[in-house]
Amino acid sequence: MKTFLKLIGLAFAAGVLLVVLLVAGAVWTSGSLEPGSISLDGDTLVSGLGIGEWLMAIGGLTLAALIVALIVPIAVLVPLAILGVVLVGVLVALAGVVAVVCSPLLLFAAAVWLVWRLLRRGRRDGSAPGGGATIGG
Numbered sequence: 001m002k003t004f005l006k007l008i009g010l011a012f013a014a015g016v017l018l019v020v021l022l023v024a025g026a027v028w029t030s031g032s033l034e035p036g037s038i039s040l041d042g043d044t045l046v047s048g049l050g051i052g053e054w055l056m057a058i059g060g061l062t063l064a065a066l067i068v069a070l071i072v073p074i075a076v077l078v079p080l081a082i083l084g085v086v087l088v089g090v091l092v093a094l095a096g097v098v099a100v101v102c103s104p105l106l107l108f109a110a111a112v113w114l115v116w117r118l119l120r121r122g123r124r125d126g127s128a129p130g131g132g133a134t135i136g137g
Helices: 002-030 051-124
Strands: 036-040 043-049
Touching (some): 002 051
Antiparallel strands (some): 036 043
């Protein structure tokens, strides 16, 4: 939780820094805040802006940048984390099902391996696998 709060604080600081840079860039390019106008492609959209309107615009930019910096990452990361937990749970359940389904086969393979090992050990000793008894006279 401490790391999460540090991450949120870092994102908040980055958002505030971004807004400060945007406002400084806007003031630097426009020269002053009074009187102001907003133009797009040479067409004046709003003219005669006073300092109050500029402060509202800066406040709106600040709010928008902080929402983008804080809410959007959380809205993306929380579903991804939930998906990861669900995926791990499904994989664990699938591994359990495979273990249960394949367990008779694994037990049979272990029994065959044990018999093969015992037969092989008996041949190394020079005795027959049946305990040394032979068919013959």
